[in-house]
Amino acid sequence: AQSVTQLGSHVSVSEGALVLLRCNYSSSVPPYLFWYVQYPNQGLQLLLKYTSAATLVKGINGFEAEFKKSETSFHLTKPSAHMSDAAEYFCAVSDRKTGTYKYIFGTGTRLKVLA
């Protein structure tokens, strides 16, 4: 079964510091991978997605992620954190094996940005 593991339920960084949010996946077929951001009491907004094109994917708000097949990872990074980045971030894999393409989400990482 496909699954996603997000290491660290809470991450704190100082404003201006590097943001690194970790995501590892398990998939028996080439995965489609996604990062979403969720602000309190709101829906999910797509940051970026990987669909087997370039392994380094650039998204909105300065975020990017690199697909590493050998490590089964898709970590999210941003060079310099901004206060507005404080939110919850979810990694998801698309279930291509069953053909439904439903998303299987990780448990999320709450990012706190310190002034």
Add this chain to the structure above:
Amino acid sequence: EAEVAQSPRYKITEKSQAVAFWCDPISGHATLYWYRQILGQGPELLVQFQDESVVDDSQLPKDRFSAERLKGVDSTLKIQPAELGDSAMYLCASSLRGDADTQYFGPGTRLTVL
């Protein structure tokens, strides 16, 4: 920019009552999803529609939950009777066709069962 609409945004009900949530996907999107997100967890798919047909409802508690998308456009998710454990955020998402298409999420309905 087109958005997924959901209503109500917040719902408070007592256990054993019936509740219903509505979702209007982005125009032209054939695939519609209902997810449940328990506080502190990631969303979990309840039901997926392709046009008006159910594609996946394996995680839908069918003894109390029902979902329909009669004309292949908007959709309603119902819970009857509601239980305390149903308190969660209910998210609707839509995509053009499924497969690699991005899923666009609505703002969600926060359900509190007392």
